[in-house]
Amino acid sequence: MVFLYKTTHEGQTRRGLFCGGSIVEPLHVVTAAHCVERLLETEIKVYAGKLDSNIDLIEPYQQSADVQLITIYESFVSETFHGDIAILTLDRPLNFTKGVKPLCVPRSGNTDKDLKPRPAKEPSFKYGMVFGWGVTVTQNFRESRVLREVKLPIRKQSFCTAAHPGMTKLMFCAGGLLKQDSCQGDSGGPFALWSARSQKWWLAGIVSWGDGCGDPTKPGVYTRVGTAVRQWIYNNTNIE
Structure with missing residues (x-):
């Protein structure tokens, strides 16, 4: 990071x-x-x-x-x-x-599902980690002086596109629980997934954009680190 x-x-x-x-x-x-x-x-x-x-x-x-x-x-x-x-x-x-x-980057042909930013089957959630020095609600929307991390669930693409009609296939969204989210200043940072198979952290997404911060109906949007x-x-x- x-x-x-x-x-x-x-x-x-x-x-x-x-x-x-x-x-x-x-x-x-x-x-x-x-x-x-x-x-x-x-x-x-x-x-x-x-x-x-x-x-x-x-x-x-x-x-x-x-x-x-x-x-x-x-x-x-x-x-x-x-x-x-x-x-x-x-x-x-x-x-x-x-x-x-x-952070490890999967090769384009890697088929390990642990490394893909896709939601788990309901009612379970698949979580990733986001890191950054961005704005925090608890500090009156000021940027954090220290590096912070948050564990966020990957949401269904249908949920994401309903919340953010401007989303494309190169995006996914995560969050919406407990009002936890990435925010301004976190952009460019990683959305990382842990692989139990390799015992390593992998880059699955990039903090990109959102509509406000911490709104459970509008989770943050991430660039999808997919095959291309x-x-x-x-x-x-x-x-x-």
Whole structure:
């Protein structure tokens, strides 16, 4: 898990933390396309190994890197958030430690159902984990200073499209129970699934958009890391 930090102050974009991201290998981070589509590489710095969003507070596993290249998914549509995913190529590799680790990305042909962001058969729910420094209702809609996590259920696509008519096949929704949700500032961060088979965490989605936060009738929407997106990630990174 990383956060993206804007290093310059131009126009209406404020300086500071603005989105999250997932490390997929030492030189590449996956995030949401809408986070970076209007930015130059020189405007973004990536911080890894952080729990606190204060970059002046040096932590034991803290690392940082500049962005050398922004690659946006070719099917991304900014008006609808369709294909809301991008890859950041870093100017130096991150060192994997106890506090800096990658999320696994399934290969396009992987058929392990544990790794797919699909709901379980009723009445059960299939849960994933979301991480970020985004806005929290408990803090009067201010961004969290510390990294937080929330366990969210994947909902049926029919429920999702009824709640969000603008959803496409490259999206899924999760949440709607206990008013738990991702929110502003969490965009670009991972929706991760645990595989009992491999004993690893896998990237299944990207925090993308929503209609408010914590509304049980309108769960947050995530970019689906499905077959085509998985292949695109492999084609644009050095994952072995």
